[in-house]
Amino acid sequence: MSIKHAILGFLSWEPLTGYDLKKRFMESTTLYWTGNNNQIYRSLVDLHQDGLVTKEVRQQEKLPARKIYSITADGRKALREWVLQPPELPQLKNSFLVQLSWADQLADSELEHLVESYQEEVQVKLLMLQEQFARGNNAPDRSARERLLWRRISSNMISYYQNELNWVQELGQELEAL
Amino acid sequence: MSIKHAILGFLSWEPLTGYDLKKRFMESTTLYWTGNNNQIYRSLVDLHQDGLVTKEVRQQEKLPARKIYSITADGRKALREWVLQPPELPQLKNSFLVQLSWADQLADSELEHLVESYQEEVQVKLLMLQEQFARGNNAPDRSARERLLWRRISSNMISYYQNELNWVQELGQELEAL
DNA sequence: GTTGCCATGTAAGGTGTTACATGATTTA
DNA sequence: TAAATCATGTAACACCTTACATGGCAAC
Structure with a gap:
């Protein structure tokens, strides 16, 4: 179980940028990742290399280019397979x-x-x-x-x-x- | 909060070797560390360098030497300070x-x-x-x-x-x- | 004029896991 | 004959956090 699965989950609803994903993670309480840049942007690069997402670069005038990621058929397959994995016990650190x-x-x-x-x-x-x-x-x-x-x-x-x-x-x- | 505090906790009861500590962690359910060597032996080196524990080496005939660690006065002070820290919310990853x-x-x-x-x-x-x-x-x-x-x-x-x-x-x- | 939003990323370091390495002794 | 116990440690890698870096625009 890694953050990549949760990213695929979000992308299964709609195409998103890294920035969008960051916000999703920060707003979510059940998803326990903090949404830090390092993890998200590197995960997106990996997912792209593995062909689980596609990337569309949209240039903007004064802001950095938006990189909009969409899930592929392979990505949906990977997401489904992960959801079907036998569940693990929660990790509780108190x-x-x-x-x-x-x-x-x-x-x-x-x-x-x-x-x-x-x-x-x-x-x-x-x-x-x-x-x-x-x-x-x-x-x-x-x-x-x-x-x-x-x-x-x-x-x-x-x-x-x-x-x-x-x-x-x-x-x-x-x-x-x- | 790190495993070093829990190690100091165990040592506050009795002197122990790395191997003993490993067992303590593996047996414990509330202490959420797995007790892997890497963490324990490196922590002990650090604690020793920081003067929070002392080390007594006892040679054995056919087995590796036992390194018995005892908590120092500074170690007890550090343990007490940590226990008094304002508690944090549990980290729950389900x-x-x-x-x-x-x-x-x-x-x-x-x-x-x-x-x-x-x-x-x-x-x-x-x-x-x-x-x-x-x-x-x-x-x-x-x-x-x-x-x-x-x-x-x-x-x-x-x-x-x-x-x-x-x-x-x-x-x-x-x-x-x- | 400082804070927040948009949007990308990198650097450094801490934490944690699995596996490897050695090797004698006891138990099943 | 295989395994578990005793007893030390290292290597490689995965995961995660905080902070740094850039820079324009809008709002208060």
């Missing part, structure tokens, strides 16, 4: 859990503060996601099934943070009770 | 969600199969974690508070996969209903 692993050296007040900070961060993130979800996001809309899929993808993120919030609140309570 | 994003191109039966595969994987992982948790794991045990922390760390993982399982089951039902 550095807060690592901090907690060695947090017994802290004073009660320090630990309490640490836990509260995490709780607040999770809460803020959750609210952000809920808001973004509520005001109907950038999801595609060409079939009932696709709408369902995108709704469920959003709900995955939200339920993750909701679950995390519950967990950290319980942690705070248990520590207080001790 | 490639299955990316697959779903472009899964509307699949036939109903293909999509159903994809979802089922993911459900099974999550279920297996959850059972594994629950089992590992049940037969009292490799958690440290020097204070009530530390026991509480480690119990809560395990419960974080378990509730994550439980939540993920619920989510994918709902997804399956909604797709069927469609």
